[in-house]
Amino acid sequence: MKKGTVTKKDDRIILTNFPNFSAQDILECGQVFRYSKNSDGSYTVYSLDKRADVFENGETVEIATCDVDYFYRYFDLDRDYSVIISELSQFPVMQQATTYGKGIRILNQDLYETVISFIVSANNNIKRIQGIIERMCVSLGDKTEKGHYAFPTLAQLQEASIEQLREFGLGYRAEYIYKTAKMLKDFSFEALQDMSPNEARKRLCTLYGVGAKVADCILLFGLHREDVFPCDTWIKKVYHEYFESGHKDNRISDFFVETFGANSGYAQQYLFYFQRKYRQND
DNA sequence: TCCCAGGCAAGGC
DNA sequence: GCCTTGCATGGG
Numbered sequence: 153m154k155k156g157t158v159t160k161k162d163d164r165i166i167l168t169n170f171p172n173f174s175a176q177d178i179l180e181c182g183q184v185f186r187y188s189k190n191s192d193g194s195y196t197v198y199s200l201d202k203r204a205d206v207f208e209n210g211e212t213v214e215i216a217t218c219d220v221d222y223f224y225r226y227f228d229l230d231r232d233y234s235v236i237i238s239e240l241s242q243f244p245v246m247q248q249a250t251t252y253g254k255g256i257r258i259l260n261q262d263l264y265e266t267v268i269s270f271i272v273s274a275n276n277n278i279k280r281i282q283g284i285i286e287r288m289c290v291s292l293g294d295k296t297e298k299g300h301y302a303f304p305t306l307a308q309l310q311e312a313s314i315e316q317l318r319e320f321g322l323g324y325r326a327e328y329i330y331k332t333a334k335m336l337k338d339f340s341f342e343a344l345q346d347m348s349p350n351e352a353r354k355r356l357c358t359l360y361g362v363g364a365k366v367a368d369c370i371l372l373f374g375l376h377r378e379d380v381f382p383c384d385t386w387i388k389k390v391y392h393e394y395f396e397s398g399h400k401d402n403r404i405s406d407f408f409v410e411t412f413g414a415n416s417g418y419a420q421q422y423l424f425y426f427q428r429k430y431r432q433n434d
Numbered sequence: 435t436c437c438c439a440g441g442c443a444a445g446g447c
Numbered sequence: 448g449c450c451t452t453g454c455a456t457g458g459g
Contacts (some may be wrong), residue, residue, distance in 0.1 A: 277439035323455025382439035
């Protein structure tokens with residue numbers, strides 16, 4: 153396959169004939185909660201106080217942003233996803249899943265925003281998660297020059313009361329966010345980088361509201377750890393529908409990591425997106 | 435009315 | 448260590 157070109161300008165990134173890039177697949181596959189689809193078909197995605205607008209026209213994709221370097225890394229543009237897809241396709245279901253979600257890329261999201269966002273995600277559905285996080289931004293975050301609201305800084309989050317957090321619709325997760333915001337004052341994100349998956353997971357699980365699954369999401373979406381496999385209710389359905397049964401729920405993640413190895417994180421996202429494809433209203 | 439959603443913490447054993 | 452239970456909220 154011919155490899156496309158990436159051109160960085162001052163205020164935009166231009167992809168030409170660039171394989172495995174679809175704004176819809178990337179943003180609607182469940183890894184990120186702050187984005188919108190615009191009336192002209194373009195997408196806007198937000199990260200911390202930044203935003204990028206993605207316009208797709210045939211062979212050309214234009215990513216308009218005032219922070220080109222940030223979103224170059226954010227969209228994981230250095231990685232060749234055709235290799236990953238090729239390796240995963242030997243597994244029967246993966247052939248279909250990677251065909252369906254061939255434009256997926258695992259984003260390099262901000263670690264702090266990922267921690268808070270996925271605490272919100274626990275036992276929740278995507279539509280509600282998006283609404284809660286949006287209300288958090290509007291109520292606690294700064295309004296930017298572009299007119300949108302930034303994700304609240306840690307300092308801003310720490311100032312919010314439990315009652316205020318509960319008004320966003322967090323339910324019992326309000327206490328998780330409240331306590332973890334305080335705990336993050338003395339938490340080293342840098343230390344996670346050099347840890348094994350199990351060490352890093354254990355460290356993340358010291359945060360209130362973070363368990364095994366949320367920790368794996370943080371490792372995958374915030375630290376781009378490829379050797380983890382977040383197991384939620386959708387993945388359990390995938391497991392029982394397409395794979396061998398016999399593992400207890402809390403071992404399904406281990407089974408998939410043994411199966412997919414270094415490509416586990418990617419495999420998870422293809423399968424999650426594939427499993428949910430007829431359920432876009434969640 | 436019950437079930438479900440990108441589960442987790444706490445308590446019992 | 449492994450199980451069970453309660454949990455806020457809104458949509459189907």
